[in-house]
Amino acid sequence: xxxxxxxxxxxxxxxxxxxxxxxxxxxxxxxxxxxxxxxxxxxxxxxxxxxxxxxxxxxxxxxxxxxxxxxxxxxxxxxxxxxxxxxxxxxxxxxxxxxxxxxxxxxxxxxxxxxxxxxxxxxxxxxxxxxxxxxxxxxxxxxxxxxxxxxxxxxxxxxxxxxxxxxxxxxxxxxxxxxxxxxxxxxxxxxxxxxxxxxxxxxxxxxxxxxxxxxxxxxxxxxxxxxxxxxxxxxxxxxxxxxxxxxxxxxxxxxxxxxxxxxxxxxxxxxxxxxxxxxxxxxxxxxxxxxxxxxxxxxxxxxxxxxxxxxxxxxxxxxxxxxxxxxxxxxxxxxxxxxxxxxxxxxxxxxxxxxxxxxxxxxxxxxxxxxxxxxxxxxxxxxxxxxxxxxxxxxxxxxxxxxxxxxxxxxxxxxxxxxxxxxxxxxxxxxxxxxxxxxxxxxxxxxxxxxxxxxxxxxxxxxxxxxxxxxxxxxxxxxxxxxxxxxxxxxxxxxxxxxxxxxxxxxxxxxxxxxx
Amino acid sequence: xxxxxxxxxxxxxxxxxxxxxxxxxxxxxxxxxxxxxxxxxxxxxxxxxxxxxxxxxxxxxxxxxxxxxxxxxxxxxxxxxxxxxxxxxxxxxxxxxxxxxxxxxxxxxxxxxxxxxxxxxxxxxx
Numbered sequence: 001x002x003x004x005x006x007x008x009x010x011x012x013x014x015x016x017x018x019x020x021x022x023x024x025x026x027x028x029x030x031x032x033x034x035x036x037x038x039x040x041x042x043x044x045x046x047x048x049x050x051x052x053x054x055x056x057x058x059x060x061x062x063x064x065x066x067x068x069x070x071x072x073x074x075x076x077x078x079x080x081x082x083x084x085x086x087x088x089x090x091x092x093x094x095x096x097x098x099x100x101x102x103x104x105x106x107x108x109x110x111x112x113x114x115x116x117x118x119x120x121x122x123x124x125x126x127x128x129x130x131x132x133x134x135x136x137x138x139x140x141x142x143x144x145x146x147x148x149x150x151x152x153x154x155x156x157x158x159x160x161x162x163x164x165x166x167x168x169x170x171x172x173x174x175x176x177x178x179x180x181x182x183x184x185x186x187x188x189x190x191x192x193x194x195x196x197x198x199x200x201x202x203x204x205x206x207x208x209x210x211x212x213x214x215x216x217x218x219x220x221x222x223x224x225x226x227x228x229x230x231x232x233x234x235x236x237x238x239x240x241x242x243x244x245x246x247x248x249x250x251x252x253x254x255x256x257x258x259x260x261x262x263x264x265x266x267x268x269x270x271x272x273x274x275x276x277x278x279x280x281x282x283x284x285x286x287x288x289x290x291x292x293x294x295x296x297x298x299x300x301x302x303x304x305x306x307x308x309x310x311x312x313x314x315x316x317x318x319x320x321x322x323x324x325x326x327x328x329x330x331x332x333x334x335x336x337x338x339x340x341x342x343x344x345x346x347x348x349x350x351x352x353x354x355x356x357x358x359x360x361x362x363x364x365x366x367x368x369x370x371x372x373x374x375x376x377x378x379x380x381x382x383x384x385x386x387x388x389x390x391x392x393x394x395x396x397x398x399x400x401x402x403x404x405x406x407x408x409x410x411x412x413x414x415x416x417x418x419x420x421x422x423x424x425x426x427x428x429x430x431x432x433x434x435x436x437x438x439x440x441x442x443x444x445x446x447x448x449x450x451x452x453x454x455x456x457x458x459x460x461x462x463x464x465x466x467x468x469x470x471x472x473x474x475x476x477x478x479x480x481x482x483x484x485x486x487x488x489x490x491x492x493x494x495x496x497x498x499x500x501x502x503x504x505x506x507x508x509x510x511x512x513x514x515x516x
Numbered sequence: 517x518x519x520x521x522x523x524x525x526x527x528x529x530x531x532x533x534x535x536x537x538x539x540x541x542x543x544x545x546x547x548x549x550x551x552x553x554x555x556x557x558x559x560x561x562x563x564x565x566x567x568x569x570x571x572x573x574x575x576x577x578x579x580x581x582x583x584x585x586x587x588x589x590x591x592x593x594x595x596x597x598x599x600x601x602x603x604x605x606x607x608x609x610x611x612x613x614x615x616x617x618x619x620x621x622x623x624x625x626x627x628x629x630x631x632x633x634x635x636x637x638x639x640x641x642x
Contacts, residue, residue, distance in 0.1 A: 306597065307570065307597040307598045308597075310597035310598065310617075311526045311528075311529065311618060314526070314529050314597070314618035314619035314620060315526060315527075315528025315531070315532065315619075316619070317619040317620070317621055318528070318532030318536065318620070318621065318622055318625075319531070321536075321623070322535055322536060322622060344619055347619075348619055
């Protein structure tokens with residue numbers, strides 16, 4: 001082992017101390033001796049030990065009392081109790097106080113060594129568990145998992161492959177893999193290993209000399225792998241990725257113990273990933289609440305602001321027009337004043353849009369012209385669309401019937417869909433908005449609105465989840481996962497329908513049916 | 517009679533409304549707040565009153581209510597900076613002949629003023 005464990009041996013009999021010291025220091029462990037409980041407690045308060053091997057019957061402070069004291073000082077230390085006359089009672093008592101195991105004297109050195117190894121193994125697992133579960137930032141977790149896997153299983157290479165939005169595996173984090181070629185070969189191996197995870201699809205897969213295995217014939221670069229442990233990562237019973245831990249030709253094959261370790265490690269990793277996910281959801285809920293707060297504050301602000309701004313704006317508009325009446329239309333002054341007049345109209349439009357968006361607490365239906373509601377929404381987000389180089393194509397039907405709707409809430413739905421479409425195309429693209437008169441399935445007259453983007457589209461496996469509250473594909477802090485569920489709620493209240501499809505040329509299409 | 521009372525605490529608004537209407541032959545009297553307006557209503561007769569809703573001293577509604585009671589024949593045009601203000605007018609049952617949301621242009625106020633006075637009176641004056 002690379003890390004020389006620090007062990008303290010506690011016994012009042014010098015001969016036993018010498019025996020244990022001899023057996024363990026040969027294996028490279030660092031040994032400290034203590035002659036009674038009080039001595040041990042003193043040394044453990046002064047120095048960090050991984051393991052204590054302690055006699056129970058000692059003068060002064062006995063082993064059971066010392067065990068309690070030691071665990072108070074360092075809860076992480078593992079303790080092996082040695083019982084002389086072997087009463088079961090004291091053994092049980094010591095286990096209850098947190099001892100790792102107990103040894104009956106006299107014992108064989110081999111018994112001692114194997115128990116020490118198991119205790120240190122547990123200690124190592126505890127350290128790793130602590131590292132994995134105390135990570136506050138979910139982003140750091142994959143790196144910690146890989147580092148731990150390398151340590152626990154003495155591997156030459158390890159990597160975490162997770163399924164992306166298209167369902168294909170990609171390497172999230174790796175260690176020991178330097179070239180893109182190596183990474184590609186490992187991914188190919190993972191892609192072909194599917195059948196090896198046992199009947200339930202959840203067991204560890206062990207591969208030995210995969211290059212000689214016909215399941216992997218033709219996969220380049222895997223001849224350097226001697227032994228591979230592949231652990232399935234699961235989320236809601238579905239496999240979402242693979243944790244691979246490999247040894248190369250110079251090393252030993254993974255043995256039965258390694259496989260056991262890998263299994264335990266695998267379940268830890270799955271738990272930790274689940275925790276990280278829950279944590280992320282919690283953060284998103286929080287930011288949603290903050291967002292709701294912001295919206296309400298924005299509403300109040302917009303209301304007050306509109307009043308304050310509309311008065312001077314009215315003055316600017318009126319006076320500008322008065323001066324325009326006495327200005328020669330051929331001159332530069334006329335052109336300038338016209339520009340000022342247009343700017344006022346633009347301000348007016350923005351304020352109106354902001355007000356309609358911010359005031360949305362009450363649900364009040366009125367006859368609404370869908371094209372008008374879309375235009376107002378577009379005014380509100382025109383600037384962002386421009387910034388992201390998103391082109392808007394309007395395919396508005398003429399002579400549409402008025403729908404029965406809450407104007408502000410309808411705008412909220414449109415804004416949400418347009419924002420999602422925009423966010424799906426970070427590198428520019430176009431959004432096509434189509435409105436048509438149509439009939440609903442129940443025969444009722446309606447207006448159909450479809451919003452189609454040229455983004456990557458919605459993968460089929462998540463299509464039925466996108467309207468779920470808190471479901472999001474946006475990065476942490478970017479999406480709340482509530483947008484579409486709010487849309488669905490609003491449209492349902494209108495007696496309408498909202499659906500999502502993939503467009504013929506890729507991209508997503510959201511279709512609304514709004515009853516007349 | 518083409519006499520109109522403009523009530524608004526915003527100087528710029530009164531200024532352009534007055535000039536917009538004066539250039540069309542109206543006689544325009546200005547009031548800078550509610551008290552000023554009520555005083556003007558006591559001493560003169562107007563074909564129409566153009567009244568802001570939010571003023572520092574009185575709520576426009578009070579002025580309008582009083583004007584509607586004392587001058588039943590006078591037409592009332594409401595001007596305001598916020599739609600939500602208008603909804604408060606509906607409840608007390610005040611009959612405004614028209615309203616304009618700020619910012620409004622000079623043609624909007626001219627058209628509305630001339631419309632609410634009615635064709636008959638207008639042609640007589642011209």
